[in-house]
Amino acid sequence: MSALTFTVKQETAQRVDMSPLVCQLLKDMNLADIAAIELQNGKRKIRADELFEITGSDTQNIVIKNSFAKLDFIAKGLQDGNVTVVGEAGAYLALGMKSGMVTVNGNVGLYAACEMKKGLLTIRGNAGDFLGAALPGNKQGMKGGTVLVKGNVGQRAGDHMRRGTMLIEGNAGDYCGSRMIAGTIAVMGYTGRFLGYAMQRGTLLLWQQPTLSATFNDCGSHTLAFLPILFKSFARLDSKFAQKSEAFSRVQRYGGDMAEKGRAEVLVRLDRRAAQSNTAFSAVNFH
Amino acid sequence: MLIKLTGGTVYDPASGIDGKVQTLYVQDGKFIKQPASDVKIDKEYDLKGKVVMSGAIDMHTHIGGGKGNIARMLIPEDHRKDPVHRSDITRSGCGHAMPSTFTTGYRYAEMGYTAGFEPAILPINARQAHMEMADIPILDKGGYVMLGSDDYLLRMLTAKKDQKAINDYVAWTMNAAKAIGVKVVNPGGINAFKFNQRQLDLDEKNTHYQVTPREILQVLATAVKEIGVKHPLHVHGCNLGVPGNVETTLDTMQGIGGLPMHLTHIQFHSYGTEGDFKFSSGGAAIAESINKHKNITADVGQILFGQTITASGDNMRQHANHGFANPNKWVCMDIECDAGCGVVPFKYRDQNFVNALQWAIGLEIFLLVDDPWRIFLTTDHPNGAPFTTYPHLIRLLMDKSFRNDMLATIHPEAQKMTTLASIDREYSLQEIAILTRAGAAKLVGLEDRGSLAEGAWADITVYTEDADREKMFEKPDYVFKDGELVVVDGKVVHTKWGTTHIVRPDWDTSVEKDLQKYFDRFMTMKVGNFKISDDEITEDGRGSLTVHSLNGGT
Numbered sequence: 001m002s003a004l005t006f007t008v009k010q011e012t013a014q015r016v017d018m019s020p021l022v023c024q025l026l027k028d029m030n031l032a033d034i035a036a037i038e039l040q041n042g043k044r045k046i047r048a049d050e051l052f053e054i055t056g057s058d059t060q061n062i063v064i065k066n067s068f069a070k071l072d073f074i075a076k077g078l079q080d081g082n083v084t085v086v087g088e089a090g091a092y093l094a095l096g097m098k099s100g101m102v103t104v105n106g107n108v109g110l111y112a113a114c115e116m117k118k119g120l121l122t123i124r125g126n127a128g129d130f131l132g133a134a135l136p137g138n139k140q141g142m143k144g145g146t147v148l149v150k151g152n153v154g155q156r157a158g159d160h161m162r163r164g165t166m167l168i169e170g171n172a173g174d175y176c177g178s179r180m181i182a183g184t185i186a187v188m189g190y191t192g193r194f195l196g197y198a199m200q201r202g203t204l205l206l207w208q209q210p211t212l213s214a215t216f217n218d219c220g221s222h223t224l225a226f227l228p229i230l231f232k233s234f235a236r237l238d239s240k241f242a243q244k245s246e247a248f249s250r251v252q253r254y255g256g257d258m259a260e261k262g263r264a265e266v267l268v269r270l271d272r273r274a275a276q277s278n279t280a281f282s283a284v285n286f287h
Numbered sequence: 288m289l290i291k292l293t294g295g296t297v298y299d300p301a302s303g304i305d306g307k308v309q310t311l312y313v314q315d316g317k318f319i320k321q322p323a324s325d326v327k328i329d330k331e332y333d334l335k336g337k338v339v340m341s342g343a344i345d346m347h348t349h350i351g352g353g354k355g356n357i358a359r360m361l362i363p364e365d366h367r368k369d370p371v372h373r374s375d376i377t378r379s380g381c382g383h384a385m386p387s388t389f390t391t392g393y394r395y396a397e398m399g400y401t402a403g404f405e406p407a408i409l410p411i412n413a414r415q416a417h418m419e420m421a422d423i424p425i426l427d428k429g430g431y432v433m434l435g436s437d438d439y440l441l442r443m444l445t446a447k448k449d450q451k452a453i454n455d456y457v458a459w460t461m462n463a464a465k466a467i468g469v470k471v472v473n474p475g476g477i478n479a480f481k482f483n484q485r486q487l488d489l490d491e492k493n494t495h496y497q498v499t500p501r502e503i504l505q506v507l508a509t510a511v512k513e514i515g516v517k518h519p520l521h522v523h524g525c526n527l528g529v530p531g532n533v534e535t536t537l538d539t540m541q542g543i544g545g546l547p548m549h550l551t552h553i554q555f556h557s558y559g560t561e562g563d564f565k566f567s568s569g570g571a572a573i574a575e576s577i578n579k580h581k582n583i584t585a586d587v588g589q590i591l592f593g594q595t596i597t598a599s600g601d602n603m604r605q606h607a608n609h610g611f612a613n614p615n616k617w618v619c620m621d622i623e624c625d626a627g628c629g630v631v632p633f634k635y636r637d638q639n640f641v642n643a644l645q646w647a648i649g650l651e652i653f654l655l656v657d658d659p660w661r662i663f664l665t666t667d668h669p670n671g672a673p674f675t676t677y678p679h680l681i682r683l684l685m686d687k688s689f690r691n692d693m694l695a696t697i698h699p700e701a702q703k704m705t706t707l708a709s710i711d712r713e714y715s716l717q718e719i720a721i722l723t724r725a726g727a728a729k730l731v732g733l734e735d736r737g738s739l740a741e742g743a744w745a746d747i748t749v750y751t752e753d754a755d756r757e758k759m760f761e762k763p764d765y766v767f768k769d770g771e772l773v774v775v776d777g778k779v780v781h782t783k784w785g786t787t788h789i790v791r792p793d794w795d796t797s798v799e800k801d802l803q804k805y806f807d808r809f810m811t812m813k814v815g816n817f818k819i820s821d822d823e824i825t826e827d828g829r830g831s832l833t834v835h836s837l838n839g840g841t
Contacts (some may be wrong), residue, residue: 138614
């Protein structure tokens with residue numbers, strides 16, 4: 001069986017709600033049924049086959065080709081199966097995803113992995129603000145699973161994050177890990193201002209020295225035995241995080257945010273520490 | 288436009304009609320006598336076998352004012368679950384616990400309600416409350432202005448100003464805020480909270496002003512009576528939700544000394560301290576006291592299980608209850624040093640002992656108060672439950688076996704602590720019509736509403752008789768507002784704008800001298816801006832004011 005493939009015929013001026021085109025909802029549907037699904041497109045509704053050329057038959061393997069930045073809610077609540085996006089994805093990618101795998105080749109918009117519960121989300125480009133965050137007004141963001149971003153991420157990555165792992169090979173914007181309840185965010189690149197703002201628990205694992213606010217206390221340097229185990233758990237990922245050369249166990253530990261519960265930690269790699277990185281850095285918001 | 292409503296079974300307690308087959312005539316929005324046989328009927332509705340009542344009136348529902356917007360902001364997850372799409376005649380919005388203004392109007396109308404009264408208009412926020420209610424379609428509205436924790440009144444009491452001066456201040460404020468009644472919330476307690484008091488009993492002094500809640504109730508109830516306002520002082524008493532508060536509530540009824548007083552959401556004020564969990568029902572004692580004191584009226588504030596949000600001016604009690612917030616987020620704030628506000632989301636659960644007993648206590652009060660003219664059907668929307676649960680509540684009151692089935696499902700310890708199972712009373716259709724129509728209109732002081740008699744405004748609800756009262760009341764066949772058909776088969780088919788009901792008691796203009804000084808010194812706005820002019824309600828062309836008369840012919 002070949003993957004069910006949606007190839008964009010022509011980009012639309014208005015945004016598209018892609019939530020009906022997700023593996024579990026398409027199960028046992030034939031191509032004609034799928035073609036007739038109505039998608040919200042701005043104020044109006046369009047048929048799926050108006051926007052896409054649809055081929056293939058395996059509804060548990062979905063590929064979206066020529067994807068563009070206005071396709072919102074791709075893989076919303078995905079329960080199982082694979083979704084591959086060739087091109088860009090819009091906002092709310094993998095919103096509330098429960099299981100399975102989502103891979104995007106290009107950049108993605110706001111609120112990717114929002115309230116994600118389980119599974120693996122790989123973004124080869126950049127991600128927008130509020131990666132793995134909670135919906136506005138909600139109290140808990142990402143609750144499990146793994147998010148891997150090869151590019152940079154915007155502001156507020158991991159806002160209200162509850163559990164799970166967020167791996168960022170590039171830079172992170174301001175307020176990375178803000179209001180985090182628990183979980184792990186690892187950033188290889190630079191981080192912006194207000195790192196871990198109002199963070200309660202959880203771990204920020206950094207390759208570069210951040211600018212920390214006064215409410216984080218220096219707890220000295222440590223060799224932590226759990227770090228090699230953590231790195232080993234990344235071994236099967238297609239990522240720099242899987243490379244042995246990137247692993248370390250010696251860190252400077254900072255505790256905070258003392259303006260909140262103060263039980264969170266920021267771990268900064270100590271060997272080969274870049275001396276020049278001590279200045280505030282703000283990731284470029286590419287949207 | 289002359290409309291004939293033929294052969295419906297009419298329940299109109301205001302005219303003493305209890306289930307009589309009758310034909311009604313409506314011309315230009317009002318009921319008229321049967322016209323001469325040669326007059327042309329423009330439209331006839333065949334209502335044979337249908338139940339006809341006037342439009343229902345919710346005399347206590349939080350539908351306007353700042354706390355509603357805070358509630359909306361606080362629970363976006365509740366709104367996401369209930370989006371409301373626009374149609375050709377209705378606007379989009381959202382629903383459930385604290386619906387958007389437009390959805391509020393549509394959903395009330397779709398249940399046969401044609402008026403709702405906001406019980407907690409802070410004088411300083413009155414403009415916003417009226418503007419917000421101006422966006423509620425179909426319904427008539429009005430509000431009770433909140434006094435009792437405002438510094439100006441407390442200063443007057445400390446300075447031992449005479450009753451006449453207080454009467455003038457109350458009347459002036461009612462005019463300025465465009466109110467139809469006066470409400471007091473946790474008398475003096477909202478103010479005492481700011482002086483670090485975390486509870487205030489009926490005879491406990493505000494540490495700063497040295498004034499007790501009892502004094503505040505006494506002067507305000509007297510003021511309301513003396514300036515001739517028909518709606519009695521609307522009281523949200525002390526110690527809301529505190530086990531043992533039944534004593535305070537009984538004392539409040541007793542202590543007012545025969546002055547007219549309305550006790551609101553009395554279910555929250557009827558708790559004892561007996562039993563293993565030190566929480567018990569005071570429902571029977573409260574009902575007995577209401578039966579005895581003819582000057583007292585009450586609405587119940589029934590809780591029903593499920594997610595809702597509590598929004599109250601009583602920041603003292605809301606602060607005390609914030610630990611129960613579900614989802615865990617809450618707001619307590621001061622409002623311009625004039626009053627307070629607390630918003631706490633709640634999920635009432637039938638397997639929670641306290642919630643289950645609260646449910647039973649509310650029903651006990653409904654069923655044990657003998658006089659349906661002195662008890663009113665409310666859930667204190669949205670505090671006990673959203674108003675959309677009213678049909679379910681009506682079924683609980685009208686159907687004993689359904690009620691007992693529900694009782695059997697709640698927390699077993701709560702079942703043991705209530706006498707509900709032994710109460711046989713079932714409300715009749717006529718009694719429901721009193722609670723929700725005629726009684727409410729009379730209590731609020733509406734002259735030509737809540738009645739199907741000649742000369743009254745034609746707010747009409749038509750139901751199909753159904754043994755399942757919930758089904759019957761949630762989907763009326765027709766709803767007319769001011770003689771215009773607005774709902775067919777439980778769906779809005781036409782929208783219009785209701786009026787704002789107010790009273791205009793007299794006051795001595797000299798009060799403004801001192802108020803001017805006070806406003807200039809302490810308040811965020813000038814006296815001139817504080818007063819809402821008639822134009823502000825009417826100038827957009829869709830709002831209007833209806834002024835009701837006062838007692839004593841003034």
